[in-house]
Amino acid sequence: MYLRGTSIINNKGHLEIGGVDTVDLAKEFGTPLIVYDVALMRERARAFKETFEKQNVRAQVAYASKAFSSIAMINLADEEGMSLDVVSGGELYTALAANFPPERIHFHGNNKSIEEMKMGIEAGIGCFVADNFYELEVLQNLAEDSGKTVSVLLRISPGVEAHTHDYIMTGQVDSKFGFDLKSGQVEKAIEITRNSSNLHLLGIHSHIGSQIFETTGFLMAVDTIFEAIERWASELNYVPSVLNLGGGFGIRYIEGDDPLPPEEYVSAIIDKVKSHVERLDIEMPEIWIEPGRSIVGDAGTTLYTIGSNKVIPGVRKYVAVDGGMGDNLRPALYQAKYEAILANRADEPAEETVSIAGKCCESGDMLIWDLPLPKANPGDILAVFCTGAYGYSMANNYNRIPRPAVVFVEDGEAQLVVKRESYDDLIHLDIPYKKKTKVELI
Template identity: 65%
Template structure:
């Protein structure tokens, strides 16, 4: 197994991340524990920046904070000169509390509440990625109320859908997101925004899928979108200042995954936009992207302590960990695959395939089905890799399990960025029917 980022096996045979021994991290902070390799995040962001600079175009890289959001993560994104996608009032509030520059915040969401829109307008959010006509009315009302002109990008569904390696050129019209182009919704939305003095049409947005390992779908989407941009230029004399191709850039979860370098994605997208714009005598727009998983996914590792074992002769050997679907719902949701090692015996060869079970009272609470490990015993430390995206972000208190702490590690230092929850935290919002009688 190839270790990523700053991870290595140290002289004690322990997994080390950011110069910190994971055995010591587990002893200090407990398990489950999310560990982020901060240097790896920095390097990923820099790779995207360098890819754009090499092409000589104007751009923005907006971190899709739904992948993992907390004060420290958003402050790190600001340090790395990233913009920021938020999809809720809660994510916007986190950005405000983190001191993130509002002019670099893009407000997403298919059902933005009036209160969320008003909050975003009042605080000077840089751009609204608008999904539907209902939102246009709410946004116009809020903009007029605050005597502001708001920047708008229309989210479109260009009819290109990515399923990792497969692309469908029809069918993505059936989506809860965005304005459908083939039915004329895009035409109507463009006309409505251009006619509203409280709105400035910045450009167009599309997002074709997730965990994408080639550039075919991005190029197809650009080509389809520009076929409509040409008609909007002819009808309204309008050409976009910005084209946003979304995110979805793939990462490595297992050895079967082979993601492209950031530069490959960026080069092919820019080439497609430049070609399409030139063919129609339109100016080259600014290019925006929205990486989330590809910035933080591989940088995250979850540490667990092994507990009970169940051996079914000739069938399967189960190992249970002290976490599970409460800190990583992805395997239960869509059979997401991961790799891992025994962190306290990382230099020992694998001998046995284990099924890694979570502790929740659900038969579907399984993290991995066939993980090769050394002969494991209760108390061993299991490290599961590439859990930095949609792990903590989707964590829950199912079975009243406290959510784990999160630490950033870099240059032999560990910093807690989210405290672990206590049992008291689980009931702090509860309201009893009557004063409890305690035994």
């Protein structure tokens, strides 16, 4: 059993998070319930930020809100002095509703609508991460119409793709995101932006992948980008003032996952950037990064109530819970793996190996295959770890199942931050169909 953050097994044999008994949480708020360990989220945010501060490097650590966006989460990111990445009008609207400082908001996305770009300009956000030539043209026109100057980062495809331990030098060139570094698109985008009367070019953005356990991919990307910067300095007289190296910092989901501490990722990036800056004798850029999963991923635990079971002799035992792909799509979408325990019997040894089934009418709605557990009974509470990233963000109403509630726990107190959907919520946008009557002609 691998417990994270403030999680412990208390003297009742129950899983406790943030000083709150999860059995009590299930009784008070119902299940499925996503429980966030606030202390762990704060710890992660501070680890990223403080590493830059200790090395006296100008930086922004932006929470990638696509991992989990809610007003309470945005409030927490603001309390910790983070900046904020949004990728849609809905995420921007949530940030503004949370009174997050717009000057610290960065707007990403490969197909921002005109309405979304207008919304960002009117709000006075810190910058747009421009993804293509169409976006630059629209931003210029909208900025000119509004009489404002809009700050821009150019997202580039550096030709480095990283997922966990696999680093590929060419794969990321073929991507829906960003200007291609190898074909001259970036130089053209730099020229367009610098010649624009209403766009201000802040710098360059790069994102190489997700769930990365080593620094190798980031360092390869920095090397590639500085090769280009050396060329731009000579040919275009341009050196970016901001270098955004994206996110993708990994977390431990299951045994065998071995991510680095936030400090190690940041320190390695700083050292590599400094070495190139000294070599080229240029000004040190402000470094931006975008942790999302690494802030909220293993801070989240989902509680389910166990219901039915099915035994296939000589094959397996299925144990069903009251949630599934409606609150956690990741296992069905890309075979994500998780660990779990019985929250109400956390101190008991495993007696059998079972597979955890969701309640949706899909054979693919399986949360965990081959999980060692004590003999599970109807009414037991299953706690699935590391569900804080892309769980609620991808939650859906398949089979017309309401989305779960979300609570934050800290210092022995629990706060409801997202209400459970009701059946009325499910139909509140529906409009009844009225059959038109035919008028017969006599």
